[in-house]
Amino acid sequence: MNDTKNAPREERFHAAREFEGLLDQLMRELTSPHEERVVAYRGSHRWVQCFEQVLLRESNNNRTRVREGGVYVVLGGLGRMGFALAEMLATTAHAKLVLINRTPLPPRAEWQQWCDTHLATDEMSLRIQRMQRLEQLGAEVLLLNADVTSFEQMQAAFERVRERFGKIHGVVHAAGVRSEKALLPLQHMSVETTQLLAQRAASLSVLESVLREQDLDFCLLLSLLASVLGGKGAGILAAEGLLNEAFAQRMNETSATRWLHVGSEAWRFEDGARALLMPEFAMTREEGVAALQRVLAADTASLVIATGDLNARLTHWVRNAGRDKNTGNAAILHERPNLATPFVAPQNQTEKTLAEIWQGLLGIKSVGSSDNFFELGGTSLLGVSMFANIEKQLGKKLPLNLLMQAPTIAQLATFLTKDDATAKWAPLVLIQPNGMKPPLYCVHPGVGTVLGFQELSMRLGTDQPFYGIQARGLDGKQKPFSRIEPMAAYYLREIKTVQPHGPYFLSGRCFGGLVAYEMAQQLHAAGERVALLAIIDTVAMPNVELEERAFLEGKVVKVHSTEEGEEIGEKWREGLMEIYGPVFRQVGRKHDTARKRYVPQPYPGRVTLFRNGSAEETPEHELKWKKLAQGGLEVQVVPGDHKTILLEPHVSVLAQKLRACLEAALAE
Template sequence: MYDGLVGIGLEISKTLLSDYQATVLVLGDVSMPPQQDWDTWVATHDPKEDISVKIDGFKELAELGGIFLAPMPHDNDVTQLSEIVAKAEKQYGRFNGVIHCSGGSANGHVRAVNKASHELTERDFITVPYALMALDSVFEKRDLDFRLVMSSLGSILGGILFVSYGSSNCLAASFAEYSNAFKPYRWNVQCWDSWDIEWKIVDYKNTTLHDNITDRLRAIALTVDEGLDCFHRSLAYNSRYHITISSTDLQARIDKWVNKQTMEGFKADTSKTQKRHPRPAISTDFSEPINALEKTLASAFEKLLDIDAVGRHDNFFELGGHSLLATQLITELRSTLNADMAISDVLESPTVEKLGMILQAENNVAAEIEPV
């Protein structure tokens, strides 16, 4: 089990130990510190930090028995990994299967594109597709009952804040498909929607997502019982090597996020002349925009949200905005203001005032102060 210490992977590991009395060798990802340093790590780091969560996950598994941990070699070194596997095989017996879990959990992978540094992006690729390639090489000549990749629905739908997470999962799934075409064994790829367990470990409140978005996503997440039921059912499809598990209509989501059909429909609606809705009751009092830039931003809010008046302190998401409309807002502002803006700008600064400050600070546009 590679990286089965958090989220979906943790629940699968618990199931293997408790329901099947399996002996499980867990390969921790390359970023985990040596086991003797865990207490120091936990004492000096945020409990929701990725490594802290994985340490707690192993301790939970250890109470069930039959669990053994080995560090994943740095840079997924195949020679070192082969030695680890051979040693475990000699000590515990023949391997029956291998599960690659790193792509199944969003913990530690959620970030906006403008915060996707080379270091963090490289880590996503090391822990997801490159680790899978190493496992494939090491277990290539072993007769296993199953080879399983726990991937993410993000490899199909993409998603805001999933720039490197989605692409790294996409590469992992593509590699598995390539391997299946040319090798005598098969990798089963499962592309998972989020489970509610993810919302207990991923600190989405600090990832720029507004409560309106997180509440909407949390409501459609799979429960652990639903997820485990899907897991058992998916293994029964021997003729299917790539299975997608979505909690809602998958084609509707593909049409919305990939084919952009909803976006096209929205554009057509905004061209119509019609009476707009009154400003809803929200947490802030109405305050007029104070300059030409803020007036332009407020006008864009009003047009997209179909509201007759937007104040400078009004929150885009409290007014009824969502991630898809935020994407459209960025497109509109890029055209209107010739500004280099990212979706994360709206997520992090969802008011007319704050967006105006970002634009002025970055010298994207000039704001002329006008009396109101």
């Protein structure tokens, strides 16, 4: 710094003051509580990276870069993703295909023998079958072998293409570092691992050289979404994506060819190969191909394809990265977000204590007495922690559903300062009162509380009334039900006090899905119409010990659960048991008994099953629901696992799919 202060005296160091200013900016950035992951400075302006959703129209003959009968080169064309795109080009545009791969196929005369003597999952067998599939489609295919990092081999390959087909119209680079070798934590990376990225860089340089004199319609570079979201052990994959994006941007500044870059979720293929990164968000092969078709019809040169709310996922990772494992409090306090509600300072000691609790849990510097817990980024899981802190610091035990009825500090403080701080219990909890649509009724899971429905209700919109149905017995006074049939009848009597007749829109989470199913049966028997029966991750006819019972007793039972899901489930259990242990154990055991006693009967109506996406194959309970739903079963797969399906970022996907089902049911 001394040098930079003296340097302006000499003409050749006239930029030193500017450099000193950049250092100051950098220090402020490193010590600030801002959540942004990528920041750029342009003069006096500070730019942050954000992502906007864009509507990509379906491709058609008038809006696509793909020509009918065009010539397209696919690098890695016999790999899973490359073949999917090659097949799309063959079927939609009758394209002439050139597939360039490093490893050659066996001689054609030996193909059948190879497949007969190797497992169906053998990679070479799969590549042979892909080639045969393209030929069955009648596609004209030129199969070439070349190392994409070798200029000589690639130059020779493109010469053969021009000799065979003439002009080339497009290139797809689907050969990358998507291998298990690339998924390693930074401290375990080897020279071999880092060479994968070097090979990618070399292949781009070679591609630039061999295409320098070519005038193509497009050149498409494919990456995974790791460059945006990162991920455990995904450093090489993230670097590959950033490299592709930067390279495409540079090429668009100098080249007549349109260079496109797409970072997408991992793809899930039918051959059983697992998604390389974040499998709970993986797209099916059909979804991936359909998305890329729209990309080729779009005007944007750089896009990311995400199955969940990308900004919500980014916020989720950033806010939870620095949380103290012992206290659950945020390690860094951030600025208060821009809310529609103006800031009002806490007015009394109770409000000040609540504000301090919220600051620690939410990681926000200034919390106002009128601020809404959920608008500040609060979740149902953090709500449980908040009630535990309230009991420790203020000595009051509050019902969990109170947070949905009193979501601000001022409202909670008013309730806490009452002489009798107990809420009147009722099974119906009005979570979202606004809107003219018929209300959606959602039945509690096995633990009985409906606090976990808050995030889902918020994301369904302010025009969708939403009732949660909580279990009898949570107040510690009434006796919980031990059979589903009378439980369903009791809930229906309560529902009819606000909606005497149908059409009814019913839903239930896990154990609550069985209760909602029985409610629909009873309504149908009474001649009432059920417009929608939405079952959220429910086993139709369980033959194993109830998961909720294991949850309450601290046992480890994995039901299509990820490591993150297990951790979240444990936090839920610890929080609930700390405050409401005896009550929740009693309710959970009664519901355990009810579930074991219940035998679902065929339902004459339609059932919509929302199941988590952590299972690679069709779960057994989906097949059981199919047998029960005589009016048909619609299955919606949601990213996440059994314990995270109602939490961000997965709940945004669930809400989007559920909203579409509600709209379709209303239109009937």
